[in-house]
Amino acid sequence: MHAYRTHNCAQLTKDNVGDTVRLSGWIHRKRDHGGVLFIDLRDHFGITQIVADEDSPALEVFERLRSESVVTIDGDVKARTPETVNADLPTGAIEVFARNITIQSAAEELPMPVAGEQEYPEDIRLKYRFLDLRRETMHRNIMLRSKVITSIRQRMIEQGFTEFQTPILTASSPEGARDFLVPSRMHAGKFYALPQAPQMFKQMLMVSGFDRYFQIAPCFRDEDLRADRSLEFYQLDFEMSFVTQEDVFQTLEPVLAGVFEEFADGKSVTKSGDFPRIPYKEAMLKYGTDKPDLRNPLIISDVTSHFEKSGFGLFEKIVGGGGVVRVVPAPKTNEKSRKFFDDMNNWARSEGFAGLGYVTRKGGEFGGPIAKNHGPDRMVELYADLGLGDDDGLFFAAGKEKDAAKLAGAARTQVAEQLELIEQGCFKFCWIVDFPMFEYDEDAKKVDFSHNPFSMPQGEMAALETKDPLDILAWQYDIVCNGYELSSGAIRNHRPDIMYKAFELAGYDKATVDREFSGMIEAFKLGAPPHGGSAPGIDRIVMLLAGEEAIREVIAFPMNQKGEDLMMGAPSRPDNAALRDVHVRVVEPPKDPAKG
Numbered sequence: 001m002h003a004y005r006t007h008n009c010a011q012l013t014k015d016n017v018g019d020t021v022r023l024s025g026w027i028h029r030k031r032d033h034g035g036v037l038f039i040d041l042r043d044h045f046g047i048t049q050i051v052a053d054e055d056s057p058a059l060e061v062f063e064r065l066r067s068e069s070v071v072t073i074d075g076d077v078k079a080r081t082p083e084t085v086n087a088d089l090p091t092g093a094i095e096v097f098a099r100n101i102t103i104q105s106a107a108e109e110l111p112m113p114v115a116g117e118q119e120y121p122e123d124i125r126l127k128y129r130f131l132d133l134r135r136e137t138m139h140r141n142i143m144l145r146s147k148v149i150t151s152i153r154q155r156m157i158e159q160g161f162t163e164f165q166t167p168i169l170t171a172s173s174p175e176g177a178r179d180f181l182v183p184s185r186m187h188a189g190k191f192y193a194l195p196q197a198p199q200m201f202k203q204m205l206m207v208s209g210f211d212r213y214f215q216i217a218p219c220f221r222d223e224d225l226r227a228d229r230s231l232e233f234y235q236l237d238f239e240m241s242f243v244t245q246e247d248v249f250q251t252l253e254p255v256l257a258g259v260f261e262e263f264a265d266g267k268s269v270t271k272s273g274d275f276p277r278i279p280y281k282e283a284m285l286k287y288g289t290d291k292p293d294l295r296n297p298l299i300i301s302d303v304t305s306h307f308e309k310s311g312f313g314l315f316e317k318i319v320g321g322g323g324v325v326r327v328v329p330a331p332k333t334n335e336k337s338r339k340f341f342d343d344m345n346n347w348a349r350s351e352g353f354a355g356l357g358y359v360t361r362k363g364g365e366f367g368g369p370i371a372k373n374h375g376p377d378r379m380v381e382l383y384a385d386l387g388l389g390d391d392d393g394l395f396f397a398a399g400k401e402k403d404a405a406k407l408a409g410a411a412r413t414q415v416a417e418q419l420e421l422i423e424q425g426c427f428k429f430c431w432i433v434d435f436p437m438f439e440y441d442e443d444a445k446k447v448d449f450s451h452n453p454f455s456m457p458q459g460e461m462a463a464l465e466t467k468d469p470l471d472i473l474a475w476q477y478d479i480v481c482n483g484y485e486l487s488s489g490a491i492r493n494h495r496p497d498i499m500y501k502a503f504e505l506a507g508y509d510k511a512t513v514d515r516e517f518s519g520m521i522e523a524f525k526l527g528a529p530p531h532g533g534s535a536p537g538i539d540r541i542v543m544l545l546a547g548e549e550a551i552r553e554v555i556a557f558p559m560n561q562k563g564e565d566l567m568m569g570a571p572s573r574p575d576n577a578a579l580r581d582v583h584v585r586v587v588e589p590p591k592d593p594a595k596g
Helices: 059-064 122-127 136-158 199-207 245-263 280-286 313-320 338-350 369-374 376-386 401-418 460-466 496-505 510-516 518-524 538-546 576-581
Strands: 020-032 037-042 047-052 070-079 094-105 181-183 191-193 212-220 232-241 277-279 324-330 357-362 365-367 393-399 429-433 438-441 446-449 476-481 484-491 531-534
Touching: 020 047, 020 059, 020 094, 037 059, 037 094, 047 070, 059 094, 136 212, 136 232, 136 245, 136 538, 199 212, 199 232, 199 518, 199 531, 232 245, 232 538, 245 429, 245 476, 245 484, 245 531, 245 538, 277 280, 280 429, 313 324, 313 369, 313 393, 324 401, 338 357, 338 393, 338 401, 357 369, 365 369, 369 376, 393 401, 460 496, 484 538, 496 510, 496 518, 510 518
Parallel strands: 047 094, 277 429
Antiparallel strands: 020 037, 020 070, 037 047, 070 094, 181 191, 212 232, 232 531, 324 393, 357 365, 357 393, 429 476, 438 446, 476 484, 484 531
8 A cells, every 4th residue: 555545535436335545635624513522634635534433543633633743554445324424525425434543743833724714814914825735726826827828838839839937047128127247256337137028038039040939938027016916927939930910810729729728617708819909099998097997887978078168167178279079878776875976086086087977867957067158959869879878877087198097997997896797707809909109208208219119100101201100000919808908019110220220219229229229139130030929927817717806816836016925035135145155235215214
């Protein structure tokens, strides 16, 4: 007999009744029924019920062991009585009568419970993550992550992609976030950077003549954390040669749709080939964001023209000053009290906005200051243009276009949540396309890149030479699911002449480009194919599939929102000898006078 087990804790069935078996695992729960002890023994695979009574020499040992102690049990498989069968367990038709027990590791008092799914403070969960991972939901999430990555890898290989690994120690990149820097011992005063993404390397692989690359790539960005963002994250990084934007879409859609269908657990998924393509400008108008949640049926409308001349002086003034007025419908709110609308206004203020105007309508009668001042006839005309009914309310966001779009987008989500309009049980994908190549930087008072400077402009050199920079679109795209951006991607600018020109429009001279991006520009001068790709985030994919709201719930050993690893005690301060080895001196930040 094996030293530790003949079966795992999810294996035994009625067919094993009468067998003598050996199981190993953790004591999950103990239930004392007066002289008979029932123990749920848990391992990676599942749970088996163990029974010890006064005839079992294991009873006394079980009684003094705490939960989460690790034991090996020798015993006989018995059938449960019909009334005690547990249909929720694969092993629910049997139990094991313990003949002998070996203690492999006795647990001390637990800092947090493992059995049960009760909420527990996150700092405790992260400090004792190895305990947290024993809990059913966390264990299932991490196994889901592994299965998702395996599925993605297989699907990419089936599409002709080859897996490569790119360097972790590299040079600083122009991804936009702060780099994590690693001091060099051998090169005093110089630093490596951890990759924000393998962007340069994957493009170099295309220049090197490899046709389809992918990897499940670790990436590092020193940026503020939030629920869907981490300092360290993984992405499905891929690149393809001799492709158009449409080729990239046709490649990625079956991978993402297939993975989501495989693990959706009955939820519907947008079919490959049916992902809507929404231009960036349209997304910002209709949804107030370039990450629209298409489960939300509400559509934002621009009603600026209705307020060019209006009895509502505030909106007329905003429109006269070049601003816009956007509206979010609130359907069938005739039975909602005034408090619902006031609460929405207070919500907007709590989010940092000036407020959220509104109009109520009940049985065709308008209410609220905006309707009163704008006038009933004009309100009827406005509602007719929007296709709204006699019992539909309306929320208003007015101001500069970006500000109004941001408020309207947030209000669209809030209204839909309050009215329970967001469709459940589905994953809805879309592509956001036609991003602007450039934008005007109000602070620097100059044109700059709006997103990725290495995207190919639509129209290529001709567009750069003849169009207003703010009218130029890029071959750049995002894929979005249920309001989460899964990745950005682009058809790359592979021609040095176009790259120099694009950077020139953003205020960078040739010498700066040659200095900052020497590796890429020199490679492109020696023959580069047209190429493009994307990099969907693994953590966000698994988060969505697991039904979680924070990626920390699908990462085995995450940091907290302060970027601290509470379990391992990172970041930590090295001793002076270690600092001298890498030629680094710590400069303490200035003290805050307010804190003394």
